[in-house]
Amino acid sequence: MAYANENIALVAGGAGFIGSHLTDALLARGWRVLGLDNFITGRYENLRHLEREPRFDLIEADVTDPPPARLTRSGCRLSYVFNLACAASPPHYQANPEHTLMTSVVGTHHLLALAQAHAARFLLASTSEVYGDPQVHPQQESYWGHVNPTGPRACYDEGKRAAETLTFDYFRAKRGDARVARIFNTYGPRMRADDGRVVSNAITQALSGDDITIYGSGDQTRSFCYVDDLVEGLIRLMLHEGDYRGAINLGNPAELKVKELAEQVVRLTGTHSAISYRPLPVDDPRRRRPDISIARKVLGWTPQVPLPVGLKRTIAHFAEVAAREAAQLPLTKRRTRREKSGAPAGELRGPAAG
Numbered sequence: 001m002a003y004a005n006e007n008i009a010l011v012a013g014g015a016g017f018i019g020s021h022l023t024d025a026l027l028a029r030g031w032r033v034l035g036l037d038n039f040i041t042g043r044y045e046n047l048r049h050l051e052r053e054p055r056f057d058l059i060e061a062d063v064t065d066p067p068p069a070r071l072t073r074s075g076c077r078l079s080y081v082f083n084l085a086c087a088a089s090p091p092h093y094q095a096n097p098e099h100t101l102m103t104s105v106v107g108t109h110h111l112l113a114l115a116q117a118h119a120a121r122f123l124l125a126s127t128s129e130v131y132g133d134p135q136v137h138p139q140q141e142s143y144w145g146h147v148n149p150t151g152p153r154a155c156y157d158e159g160k161r162a163a164e165t166l167t168f169d170y171f172r173a174k175r176g177d178a179r180v181a182r183i184f185n186t187y188g189p190r191m192r193a194d195d196g197r198v199v200s201n202a203i204t205q206a207l208s209g210d211d212i213t214i215y216g217s218g219d220q221t222r223s224f225c226y227v228d229d230l231v232e233g234l235i236r237l238m239l240h241e242g243d244y245r246g247a248i249n250l251g252n253p254a255e256l257k258v259k260e261l262a263e264q265v266v267r268l269t270g271t272h273s274a275i276s277y278r279p280l281p282v283d284d285p286r287r288r289r290p291d292i293s294i295a296r297k298v299l300g301w302t303p304q305v306p307l308p309v310g311l312k313r314t315i316a317h318f319a320e321v322a323a324r325e326a327a328q329l330p331l332t333k334r335r336t337r338r339e340k341s342g343a344p345a346g347e348l349r350g351p352a353a354g
């Protein structure tokens, strides 16, 4: 695949978990990248290694506001707009549900207009949550979903559904070229320890010797995609030159029970943590597995990183962060991650995000 050097990408949500890995991958391909983020869940730490990178710049802004003048003045020319801006984990997106909904709807509206003004190609990071608690398994792109429009997850799920609608209307109106990725659970280094996702929960609890919390019986299933695989899929989708313009599932179809994931983490960390069970939160999907036939056929994409390999890399990352944090604190101030988050046990630890 050829990548021209003059490509300039805007990555909205660039300081987040996936956005920062996408930024690294685009820079590695010789592109210039502008990150845009309001740091609601993103962290400067995720981009600190790019401080001296001349092909990278970061703009602090909220996508619910009109794009900053820097992006609209005549000297600025974008070739690609990736819209990843949106908190992705339930405790974070439910903390301010109205802002979450507006981020997907108003933010996507603004970024589509920006893409049109630059004649730039647009990609929306949508989610498997558009399928809700699915009645069809595995989930194919043709499935319209089973979403509760009034529940606590609706600000995220319905926001993404509306963002998809805006994107397809933009494309149908011939305002510009646009693509939609439906991302399934993704994991890897730079996930936040406090984000309430099943992988980060299990790893942080295992590393600190706490019980590993499972919500429900643990028989609910998820499929986990390593972040490098996902980023490769996003780039392939953005660069795809064929005719296919429907939404595309990107995720790893290897499905396992949440309790099996916890058991793998226990094995790989060598922890003595026990597994403890809590009630399942409202509207938590019972089964999740992407059908990625279209991604395979249209993009030639298939995940490459097996779960134990990705988990080992993620565990190493969390262990390194924990060691760094511990080394920076005087002994008397060392506290557990849970204490640092200010939350009672389990409060920040909801179910897997979409």
Ligand SMILES: NC(=O)c1ccc[n+]([C@@H]2O[C@H](COP(=O)([O-])OP(=O)(O)OC[C@H]3O[C@@H](n4cnc5c(N)ncnc54)[C@H](O)[C@@H]3O)[C@@H](O)[C@H]2O)c1
Pocket: 012, 013, 014, 015, 016, 017, 018, 019, 036, 037, 038, 039, 040, 041, 042, 043, 061, 062, 063, 064, 083, 084, 085, 086, 087, 088, 089, 103, 107, 125, 126, 127, 128, 182, 183, 184, 185, 186, 187, 353, 354
């Ligand atoms: N991680 C997953 O498993 C997963 C699954 C499905 C979809 N997605 C989607 O992928 C994208 C990235 O997810 P992530 O896991 O990296 O989450 P993340 O929370 O780490 O990243 C989201 C980024 O967007 C920024 N942001 C949020 N609202 C914003 C706003 N109004 N204006 C500007 N910036 C804003 C945050 O500060 C953060 O840096 C999201 O759109 C999410 O919905 C992720």
